[in-house]
Amino acid sequence: MSRNRHILPGFNLSVGYTITYLSLIVIIPFAALAWKASGGGIDVFVSTLTNKQVLASLKLSFTASFIAALVSGFFGVLTAWAMERYTFPGKRILDAMVDLPFALPTAVAGIALCSLYGQNGWIGSLLEPLGIKVAYTPIGVTVALIFIGFPFVVRTVQPIIQGLSLEVEEAAACLGASRWQTFTKVIIPTLLPSSLAGMTLAFGRAVGEYGSVVFISGNLPFKTEIAPLLIVTRLEQYNYTGAAALGVILLVISFTILLLSNLFQAWNSKIKA
Numbered sequence: 618m619s620r621n622r623h624i625l626p627g628f629n630l631s632v633g634y635t636i637t638y639l640s641l642i643v644i645i646p647f648a649a650l651a652w653k654a655s656g657g658g659i660d661v662f663v664s665t666l667t668n669k670q671v672l673a674s675l676k677l678s679f680t681a682s683f684i685a686a687l688v689s690g691f692f693g694v695l696t697a698w699a700m701e702r703y704t705f706p707g708k709r710i711l712d713a714m715v716d717l718p719f720a721l722p723t724a725v726a727g728i729a730l731c732s733l734y735g736q737n738g739w740i741g742s743l744l745e746p747l748g749i750k751v752a753y754t755p756i757g758v759t760v761a762l763i764f765i766g767f768p769f770v771v772r773t774v775q776p777i778i779q780g781l782s783l784e785v786e787e788a789a790a791c792l793g794a795s796r797w798q799t800f801t802k803v804i805i806p807t808l809l810p811s812s813l814a815g816m817t818l819a820f821g822r823a824v825g826e827y828g829s830v831v832f833i834s835g836n837l838p839f840k841t842e843i844a845p846l847l848i849v850t851r852l853e854q855y856n857y858t859g860a861a862a863l864g865v866i867l868l869v870i871s872f873t874i875l876l877l878s879n880l881f882q883a884w885n886s887k888i889k890a
Contacts, residue, residue, distance in 0.1 A: 647868065654861035661862045670838055671847060671863065678844040681755060682823035685762035690816040693770025694808060700771075701778040715772070718765050723828025730761055731832045753835030758843065761829045766819030773815030774808060781807055814878050821874035825867060 654661065665671055699705075700712055718726065734741045734751035741751055751757045781804070789799040827845040834841040844867060851860035 650861055650864055650868065653857060654865045656858050656861075661858055662866070665859060665862045665866065670842070671844070673839045674842045674844045674847050677755060677758065677841065678824055681759045681762055681843075682766075682820050685759050685766050685823050686816045686820040688759075688763050689766040689770045689819045690812055693767055693815060693819075694774050694812055696767075697771045697775040697778055701775060715768050718768050723765065723826065724832070726764060727761060727829040727832035730757070730764065730829065734760065734833065752833050753837070753841060755841060757833040757835075758830055758841060761833050762823035762826060765826055765829055766823050769818040769822060770812065770815035773818065774811045777808055777811040817874055817878040821871050821878065824874070825871060 696711075696715065700708060700715075731752055732738050734744075734757055736742065736745055736750075736752065738752070744751060749756075751760060785803060786799055789803050794802065825845055827843070827849070830843055831846060834843060834846075836842055836846055844863065848860045848863050848867075851857075851863065
């Protein structure tokens with residue numbers, strides 16, 4: 618029986634290094650987290666999930682993350698379309714600014730957003746007379762999550778738009794399709810899987826965000842307190858088991874979100890094929 622041959626040598630060695638690396642960096646730390654949480658038994662998870670403060674923070678985190686993912690999805694697709702379909706002055710600057718949330722420390726982003734949307738900030742001072750308060754409200758939390766999730770959608774959708782040939786749109790026009798029909802029947806089905814994948818990544822990133830939210834949220838219990846902040850609070854109180862239990866809960870949810878993202882990407886690959 619002939620063995621499978623690979624173009625690049627050292628396949629077994631490469632896989633061995635990959636598994637070892639993932640074990641040291643990902644699997645073992647997560648296993649240690651689960652082991653620490655299991656020290657208190659099932660009662661720790663039950664008490665954590667039934668705690669009113671925890672439920673309020675989880676509700677805020679997931680609600681704000683979902684809204685932020687929707688907003689990032691809409692404007693992310695528009696931004697990706699504009700950068701791929703049009704040429705305009707400052708395009709390279711805009712392209713670099715999209716990646717700014719990746720490079721900017723989240724704490725710096727939180728301070729900047731707080732300065733902008735605070736009562737005396739450039740934008741907050743304009744919204745204050747209208748009765749709209751952003752800083753230290755759930756709206757401020759959502760704004761921060763939009764800021765950090767927006768690039769995920771743009772960078773996920775952009776390659777798909779780049780590979781979308783103009784000839785397909787021209788063929789639809791030649792067959793008598795209107796612009797709206799071309800948009801709904803040709804463009805949307807092509808961009809939908811990648812858009813959902815980008816939104817899922819943005820949602821997953823937002824659920825675990827801490828640095829950019831902690832300043833603008835105000836950290837008011839039952840109002841603007843997010844789930845990651847509760848983990849830090851429990852660590853400061855030396856409640857390591859409770860912090861680990863809450864961390865495991867967020868870990869399971871985040872893993873499920875990433876699994877959905879991979880399913881969307883697989884769907885996108887099938888459509889492209």
